[in-house]
Amino acid sequence: MPIERFDTVILGAGAAGMMCAIHAASRGGRVLIVDQAKAPGEKIRISGGGRCNFTNIGTSARNFLSNNPHFAKSALGRYTQHDFVALVEKHGIAYHEKTLGQLFCDDSAKDIIAMLMDEMARAACELRLRTTLESLERADDGFAITLAGDGAAKIWCRHFVVASGGKSIPKMGASSLGYQIAGRFGLAVTETRPALVPLTFGEDVLAGFREIAGVAADARVSCGKTTFDEALLFTHRGLSGPAILQISSYWREKEPIRIAFLPTQDVFADVRSSRQENGRRSIANTLGDLLPKRLAAYLADAMVGWGPSATQATRSWPRSLRPFRAGTSCPSGRKDTGPRR
Numbered sequence: 010m011p012i013e014r015f016d017t018v019i020l021g022a023g024a025a026g027m028m029c030a031i032h033a034a035s036r037g038g039r040v041l042i043v044d045q046a047k048a049p050g051e052k053i054r055i056s057g058g059g060r061c062n063f064t065n066i067g068t069s070a071r072n073f074l075s076n077n078p079h080f081a082k083s084a085l086g087r088y089t090q091h092d093f094v095a096l097v098e099k100h101g102i103a104y105h106e107k108t109l110g111q112l113f114c115d116d117s118a119k120d121i122i123a124m125l126m127d128e129m130a131r132a133a134c135e136l137r138l139r140t141t142l143e144s145l146e147r148a149d150d151g152f153a154i155t156l157a158g159d160g161a162a163k164i165w166c167r168h169f170v171v172a173s174g175g176k177s178i179p180k181m182g183a184s185s186l187g188y189q190i191a192g193r194f195g196l197a198v199t200e201t202r203p204a205l206v207p208l209t210f211g212e213d214v215l216a217g218f219r220e221i222a223g224v225a226a227d228a229r230v231s232c233g234k235t236t237f238d239e240a241l242l243f244t245h246r247g248l249s250g251p252a253i254l255q256i257s258s259y260w261r262e263k264e265p266i267r268i269a270f271l272p273t274q275d276v277f278a279d280v281r282s283s284r285q286e287n288g289r290r291s292i293a294n295t296l297g298d299l300l301p302k303r304l305a306a307y308l309a310d311a312m313v314g315w316g317p318s319a320t321q322a323t324r325s326w327p328r329s330l331r332p333f334r335a336g337t338s339c340p341s342g343r344k345d346t347g348p349r350r
């Protein structure tokens with residue numbers, strides 16, 4: 010089998026790999042990108058509920074967790090979120106802003122994949138799918154590579170880029186291959202753990218709120234000194250939603266998390282006003298004007314002790330409202346999917 014020669018070979022045709030291929034090819038030279046999947050950008054396709062939350066207009070180095078905080082500063086100094094938005098607009102992809110500066114495609118995440126594919130084609134990048142790395146060795150100021158599968162070949166390249174991602178979603182082909190390659194070449198590998206993932210709870214806690222699985226509401230979720238104000242979702246295994254996914258990157262085993270619904274609102278004043286207008290109305294129904302009704306009923310009954318017919322005296326409300334405003338619980342673990350950090 011003859012040896013093919015490339016300036017750069019990239020392992021992984023996800024978002025990082027395709028962007029790397031585009032920029033490597035723009036500097037001249039022959040670029041090959043390979044992936045074991047049958048299509049490129051599979052994680053892009055499922056991101057943002059199929060609409061791809063492709064960037065955030067408020068992105069800064071402060072939004073990244075790293076043992077080397079200067080890395081994000083350097084990377085964002087070279088290529089910003091505004092550069093990527095300009096690329097999206099260049100391709101005529103319609104998008105919209107959602108909560109806290111998040112940008113989503115109006116139509117489909119496939120628009121972003123098509124954009125990256127178009128850019129790779131313009132830069133004359135070669136893409137080989139259903140192709141796996143069989144061997145990798147240093148050789149002659151570069152690397153000797155053997156590929157198997159549909160793109161089987163023996164290759165020499167000057168630069169080899171690992172963009173295979175972490176162990177986030179094994180069902181989509183995610184693995185520890187990148188870490189294995191790094192370790193084989195003597196690079197230090199930081200121990201990883203799941204991040205941006207749902208939190209799970211023990212059966213003793215789940216039994217209490219399984220009845221409200223599927224309910225979502227805005228909340229303030231805190232762990233230590235870190236706080237996020239976003240949506241929270243109750244699930245059959247625990248908690249999810251943007252606020253929980255964010256706080257999961259900071260949570261450590263056995264640490265409590267703190268959840269406050271309507272943290273900026275004077276719930277006591279709202280309840281008192283409602284009671285003054287209609288003394289026969291239950292407090293659970295009043296809370297139902299502020300929160301999803303199933304959640305309001307759960308909080309009124311389980312957390313605060315106000316059932317549907319509760320008529321506590323006004324003087325007892327402030328004390329009862331404290332757990333409603335900020336409930337504390339300790340997750341049993343993370344759902345083992347999502348990025349690794």
